[in-house]
Amino acid sequence: MQKTDIYSRRSFIKAAGLAACCVLSSSCCSNAAQPDVPLLKCWLETGPKVPQLDSFDSAMKEFMQARSIPGGSLAVTCQQRLVFARGYTGLDDGYIVQPDSLFRIASVSKPVTAAAVMTLVQSGQLSLDAKMVEMLPKELLSLKYKDTRTQNITIRHLLQHLGGWNRLETLAPMFYDRHIADSLNVSLPLSKIDIVKYMADKPLQYDPGTTRSYNNYGYMLLGLIIEAVTGQSYDDYVKSSIFKPLGITRPVIGRSLLEYRQPNEVKYYSCDSKKQSVFDKKLDNVPFQYGGFNIENMAAHGGWITSAIDLVRFAAAFDNPDQCPILSKPAIDTMFGLPANIAPDRYKPGDGYYGCGWSVRDWHNGNRNTWHGGSLPGTHTLLIRRWKDNLNWCVLFNQRDDSSGLNYGDIDGMLHDAANSVKQWPDHDLFSQYLSPA
Numbered sequence: 299m300q301k302t303d304i305y306s307r308r309s310f311i312k313a314a315g316l317a318a319c320c321v322l323s324s325s326c327c328s329n330a331a332q333p334d335v336p337l338l339k340c341w342l343e344t345g346p347k348v349p350q351l352d353s354f355d356s357a358m359k360e361f362m363q364a365r366s367i368p369g370g371s372l373a374v375t376c377q378q379r380l381v382f383a384r385g386y387t388g389l390d391d392g393y394i395v396q397p398d399s400l401f402r403i404a405s406v407s408k409p410v411t412a413a414a415v416m417t418l419v420q421s422g423q424l425s426l427d428a429k430m431v432e433m434l435p436k437e438l439l440s441l442k443y444k445d446t447r448t449q450n451i452t453i454r455h456l457l458q459h460l461g462g463w464n465r466l467e468t469l470a471p472m473f474y475d476r477h478i479a480d481s482l483n484v485s486l487p488l489s490k491i492d493i494v495k496y497m498a499d500k501p502l503q504y505d506p507g508t509t510r511s512y513n514n515y516g517y518m519l520l521g522l523i524i525e526a527v528t529g530q531s532y533d534d535y536v537k538s539s540i541f542k543p544l545g546i547t548r549p550v551i552g553r554s555l556l557e558y559r560q561p562n563e564v565k566y567y568s569c570d571s572k573k574q575s576v577f578d579k580k581l582d583n584v585p586f587q588y589g590g591f592n593i594e595n596m597a598a599h600g601g602w603i604t605s606a607i608d609l610v611r612f613a614a615a616f617d618n619p620d621q622c623p624i625l626s627k628p629a630i631d632t633m634f635g636l637p638a639n640i641a642p643d644r645y646k647p648g649d650g651y652y653g654c655g656w657s658v659r660d661w662h663n664g665n666r667n668t669w670h671g672g673s674l675p676g677t678h679t680l681l682i683r684r685w686k687d688n689l690n691w692c693v694l695f696n697q698r699d700d701s702s703g704l705n706y707g708d709i710d711g712m713l714h715d716a717a718n719s720v721k722q723w724p725d726h727d728l729f730s731q732y733l734s735p736a
Contacts, residue, residue: 340387340388340389340390341359341363341386341387341388342385342386342387342388342394342395343355343384343385343386343387344384344385344386344387344394344395344396344397345383345384345385345396345397346383346384346728347384348381348382348724350720350721350722350723350724351374351381351382351716351720351724353715353716353717353719353720354372354374354382354384354713354716354717355384356716357709357712357713357715357716358370358372358384358386358693359386360712361708361709361712362386362388362695363388364702364704365697365700365702365704365706366388366389366697366700366701366702367388367695367696367697367700368387368388368389368391368565368567368696368697369385369386369387369388369389369393369395369399369564369565369695369696369697370385370386370388370395370693370694370695370696371384371385371386371395371396371397371399371401371605371606371693371694372384372386372606372691372692372693372694372713373397373605373606373607373609373610373691373692374610374689374690374691374717375610375611375613375614375617375688375689375690375691376687376688376689376723376724377617377688377723378614378617378618378688379725379726379727379728379729380607380610380611380727380728380729380732381723381724381726381727381728382691382728383397383398383606383607383728383732384397385397385398385399389567391565393564393565395564395696396562397605397606397607397732398548398562398605398607398732399562399563399564399605400548400550400560400562400563400564400603400604400605401563401564401603401604401605401606401677401679401694401695401696402552402566402593402600402602402603402674402676402677402679403600403602403603403604403609403672403677403679403694404600404672404673404674404677404678404679405514405599405600405670405671405672405673405679406602406609406670406671406672406679406680406681406692407517407596407597407598407599407600407601407602407672408517408598408599408600408655408670409612409613409655409656409670409681410536410540410549410602410612410655411517411520411521411524411536411598411599411655412457412520412633412654412655412656413540413612413624413625413633413655414524414535414536414539414540415453415457415520415523415524415654415655416625416629416630416632416633416654417539417540417624417625417629418524418527418528419453419629419632420625420626420628420629423527423528424453424523424527425453426452426453426454426457426632427452427453427454428452428453429449429450429451429452430448430451430452430453430455430456430461430519430523431443431448431449431451433453433523433526433527434494434519434522434523434526435491435522435525435526436526437491438491438494438495438522441494441495441498442498443498444498444499444500444501445462445500445501445502447462447502447505447506448462448498448502448506450505450506450507451506452506452507453520453523454507454638454654455506455507455516455638456516456517456519456520456523457516457520457653457654457655458510458637458638458639458652458653458654459510459511459512459513459516459652460506460507460508460509460510460637460638460639461502461506461513461515461516461519462502462503462504462505462506462508462509463502463503463504463511463513463515463516464503464504464509464511464513465511465512465513465514465515466511467503468500468501468503469500470513470514470515471493471496471497471515472493472514472515472518472591472592472595472596472599472600473591475487475488475576475591475592476574476576476579478492478493478496479492479579481496482495482496485579486575486576486577486578486579487576487577487592487594487595488576488592488595489595490518490521490522490595493515493518493595494519494522497515507638507639508639509639510637510639510651510652512652514596514599514600515599516599517598517599518595518596518597518598518599520598521597521598521599522598524536524598532597532598533550533551533597536549537549539624540612540624541608541612543623543624544611544612544615544623544624545611545733546604546608546611546612548604548605548608549602549603549604549608550602550603550604551593551594551597551601551602551603552593552594552601552602552603553593553594554576554577554588554589554591554592554593554594555577555588555589556585556588560603563603564696565696566587566588566675566676566677566696566697567587567676567696567697568585568586568587568675568676568697568698568699569699569700569701570586570587570590570675570699571586572584572585572586572590573585573586573589573590573591574590575589575590576589576590576591576592577589577592586675586676587674587675587676587677588676590675591674591675593674600672600674605694605732606692606693606694607729607732609681609692610681610690610691610692611729613681613682613683613690613692614690616630616683617688617690619631632654633653633654633655633656634653634654634656634658634660634666634668635653635654636651636653637651637652637653645660647660647661647662648660648661653668655670656668656669656670656683657669657670664685664686665685665686666685666686667682667683667684667685668682668683668685669681669682669683669710671707671710673698673706674698675698675699676696676697676698677694677695677696677697677698678694678695678697678698678706678709679692679693679694679695680692680693680709680710680713682710682713682714684717689717691713691717693709693713695709
């Protein structure tokens with residue numbers, strides 16, 4: 299298996315289904331633990347244990363205990379069958395993580411949004427080469443842009459992070475609500491329309507279509523375009539066009555504040571210092587993961603909450619492109635194909651690139667890894683499609699930082715190693731045991 303970098307990762311609920319082993323503890327954000335002292339208060343595993351896939355259990359336990367992660371979930375499909383689905387709890391906070399527990403999935407929302415855009419493209423309602431400024435909601439069609447190059451941004455550019463913004467050189471608008479509110483002289487919370495109006499007065503850093511620079515703002519715009527084209531809310535359209543055909547009903551757009559947490563949603567933990575509220579200018583000391591950012595505005599680029607099981611069901615829809623329930627093979631080929639700024643004759647097989655909503659590493663002849671990671675305060679996620687052997691897995695955690703200093707991206711290689719060590723994949727299918735609630 300090939301090595302990875304930051305942008306190109308290698309990519310029976312029985313009786314109680316619960317195993318527990320209490321260990322010594324040090325809670326999240328405590329001082330670094332002494333060597334060989336377990337970091338979690340207790341260790342709980344829910345869901346069916348699959349002996350052939352013990353390597354996945356071992357990887358999750360090693361990873362979570364080293365970082366004192368309170369909760370995690372992992373689901374794996376093989377040949378479109380759900381062969382592994384487990385929840386892991388490492389902190390007694392009154393909630394036991396189940397295989398179908400809901401997590402904020404952060405930027406793993408982008409492949410979902412990209413798939414929704416591609417349904418509009420294949421139905422003829424939208425063109426990848428349509429100009430972004432012409433497809434936005436009516437109240438923004440007369441908006442004047444300081445940088446005239448903005449007029450050249452297309453739907454394809456937004457999907458492939460080629461819009462021309464560089465969040466490392468300018469303000470990242472999805473996390474500076476108070477600054478934007480003060481600049482526009484509007485109250486909190488901000489609307490997505492407010493953010494577009496603010497960004498209209500800012501310059502681009504690149505000519506559209508020339509340079510890839512990962513940017514959440516472009517996907518927020520795609521969410522608005524989906525609403526303008528369909529006449530539906532973004533989440534309603536995604537549910538009807540993507541999730542419903544796949545039999546998935548759990549996903550919803552998350553809520554920022556703890557009091558609006560869903561019944562089957564995990565709690566989130568962060569070592570980040572307290573932040574100013576993005577909902578009330580009078581509140582200056584809120585947990586970053588609960589009020590320090592507006593997840594409702596992030597819907598199309600990072601707002602969904604759902605289960606690992608539902609995400610691998612979504613990914614497995616692409617196992618056989620000729621029979622995909624949501625997209626045609628040409629649409630799938632486009633979604634995972636080379637971006638606009640890479641000519642086919644200049645692509646070196648095995649190099650990483652960003653397609654439409656997915657990171658891709660393609661060796662050709664069906665040997666391709668595609669993936670997307672996600673990160674927000676209190677959330678770390680990863681969804682993998684390994685095409686050559688029709689494997690998909692999704693791992694979700696309710697923490698992204700701790701005092702250990704260890705890299706959370708390490709879970710990528712650990713799960714690839716776990717998959718590579720499997721001698722024989724099970725022939726069972728657990729999807730029927732985790733049917734989405736009506």
